[in-house]
Amino acid sequence: MSITTPSAETLRGACAVHLPGDPGYDAARTPWNVSVDQRPAAVAVPRTVDEVVALVRAATAAGLRVAPQSTGHGAAALGTHDLTDVVLVRLHELTGVTVDAGARTARVVGGTLWADVVAAAAPHGLTALHGSAPDVAVAGYVLSGGLSFYGRREGLASGTLTAAEVVTADGRLVRADENENADLLWALRGGGGNLGVVVAIELELLPIADVVGGMLLWDRERAPEVLRAWAAWTRAVPESVTTSLRVMSFPPLPELPPFLSGRQLVVIDGAVLEDDDRAAELLAPLRALQPEMDTFGRVPAAAMLEVHMDPPAPTPAVGDHAMLGSLPDEAVDALLAEVGPGTSSPLMFAELRHLGGAFARPTRRGGAMSHVVGEYALLCVAVAPFPEAATAGKAAAAAVLTALAPWSLPTVALTFAEKRVDTSAGFDPEDWARLAHLRESWDPQRTLVANHRV
Ligand SMILES: Cc1cc2nc3c(=O)[nH]c(=O)nc-3n(C[C@H](O)[C@H](O)[C@H](O)COP(=O)(O)OP(=O)(O)OC[C@H]3O[C@@H](n4cnc5c(N)ncnc54)[C@H](O)[C@@H]3O)c2cc1C
Known part of the structure; x- marks a missing residue:
């Protein structure tokens, strides 16, 4: 034979x-x-x-x-x-988006980018729980949680997933919604690419036409006072405020604007879902630190895809992530010892995303990943165009994680997990057990291979 x-x-x-x-x-x-x-x-x-x-x-x-x-x-x-x-x-050839303004939903085809969904929703005064980058795809982000600048008020993006069309491991095209294959829909809210090839998803949109958003920027020399002030500020701001703080380092490149080229910086950016007066009141303690640049103001919601200045094109990068339970002054000092003034870290940035609020509470619809446990997501990224840069970048990211280990939690936000991680750390134990069971029933041969495996 x-x-x-x-x-x-x-x-x-x-x-x-x-x-x-x-x-x-x-x-x-x-x-x-x-x-x-x-x-x-x-x-x-x-x-x-x-x-x-x-x-x-x-x-x-x-x-x-x-x-x-x-x-x-x-x-x-x-x-x-x-x-x-x-x-x-x-899936980049399988794209498209249709907005139903009355129902406040979008149907998003498999490989569609956030830029296209946000652009289609904006004329209707709507937006979505997108992330910082226009060229991230909706599917990979929503299926693994999704941390948005509206998230402390609105929760994880996976909570806005209302239906999906999926090609399952046995080659069937199935629909998952609240009435049909509801268990599959539950699993897709966090289960990533472990359940099937998602060829379309339906999302709830948000009635947000404009928002107070932008960034504040200082030279890295100011990092000690800015980091301490932001850490204290995040402990006090309401859930309408979601921001990130990055200590950043840019090489001298002619294609970069002068305020970035060759500079080491501290940047705070994000969104404030309040009226102008209340937003100004909330931002006042940070503005009192006299940033060199302050772009915060009312902008069309679609402009929130630009404030974070993510790379506009494919980029070689290595990185690492940890979840922090708190950010006391000792943690700020530990971070500054790695990336603060006078250091020469090869990292392009060390970022702290403020979580908590609705991120930490189960979303209304539930799902395998209905919330994330942690007050701050730490993300360290280095540009790695050649192997030595990758090695140095990984070591520098690991050093920051080690320095902040006393404040780290055993949890992860899977969209921020650049390395292979214990995927279960992204879920509550009971939800993980149910997700693992559903993976088994929808893909018994383990045909699907996701970046973060269930
Ligand atoms: C510059 C930049 C900015 C970012 N900003 C944010 C942010 O603000 N908030 C945040 O939460 N994350 C952010 N991320 C992380 C990002 O959300 C994740 O990397 C996400 O997984 C990317 O999804 P993708 O589909 O574009 O990537 P891919 O690498 O294509 O997909 C990642 C995984 O998702 C699954 N997947 C993707 N498409 C499908 C599909 N159609 N069907 C089934 N499974 C699928 C697969 O398992 C795949 O391995 C950012 C990343 C970068 C590089």
Whole structure:
């Protein structure tokens, strides 16, 4: 009896497929985080839902597993998995968004970016719980929680997921909503790419047309007083305020604006969901520190995709994340010892995102990940265009995490987890147990390969 070797060649009829050795393979396998060297058995680029169905069926028939990927912003953890028997399903050709203004919902096709959803919602005076970057995909973000600048008032973005259309591991197209496959919908609210290839999702939108948002910027020399002031301020502000503080370092580059090029900075940015007078009152303690730049003001909600100054194009990056339970002055000092004035850290930034508030409470609809446990999410990122820079960046990020370990929690926010982590740390134990059970029933052969595995 002969044993047939599984072959990715059989995928070619399903959709556009790039195999190792094909001229398009290297370009097709390169994720947004271009430092990640993912080498799957094949890269598939479906253009229709039927092609996704055909591809998943062909992959399983060939004995291959399937890893959905929309942009590759979250590729770092996926890249640490063995992908030699995995078809990477890149969804950037499967996009589109339809807004139902009356129902305040959006139907978002598989690989669509936040920029497109926010632009489609804005003319109706609506927006969504998007993150800081316009070119992150809705699916990867919402399916793993999603930390928005509206989140301390509104909770995790996964709580706005009302329905999904999913190609499951057995190659069926199913709908999950409150009436049909409600268990799958529950699992998708946090379960990431472990349940199927999501070809469309439906989201609740928010009636927010404009918002007080922006940034405050100081030279890094001011970091000690600014960090202490922000830490104290975050302990007092209402849930209408969600901000981030970053200690940042930019190389001298002609393409950067002069206020960034070659500089070390402290930047606070975010949103204040209040009227102008109340927002000004809330921001006053930070403005009293006389920032060199202050862009806070009322802006159209769509402008919130720009305030964080995320890289506008694919970037090679390494990073690490921890959750902090508190940020006393001793923790601020520990952070400053790594990235404050006089240090020469290779990190592009060390960020603290203020969480708590509604982030920490189960969302109205529930779900596998209905909240995150922690007051601040720490994220350290270094640009890593070559291996030595990656090594130095990882070491610097690890040093910050070690310095802040006394205030760290055993939990994680999975969208911020750049490295492979214990995925269960993103969930309450009972929710994790139910999610693991649902993964087993929807994907008994473990066909799906997500960046953070259930
Ligand atoms: C510059 C930058 C800014 C960011 N800002 C924020 C922020 O403000 N808040 C925040 O919470 N996070 C933020 N993130 C993290 C980001 O939300 C995660 O990396 C997220 O997973 C990216 O989703 P993606 O689909 O674009 O990436 P991908 O790498 O394509 O996807 C990540 C994972 O999601 C799953 N997935 C993606 N698409 C599908 C699909 N169609 N079907 C099934 N599974 C799918 C897969 O398991 C995949 O491995 C940021 C990241 C970067 C690089």
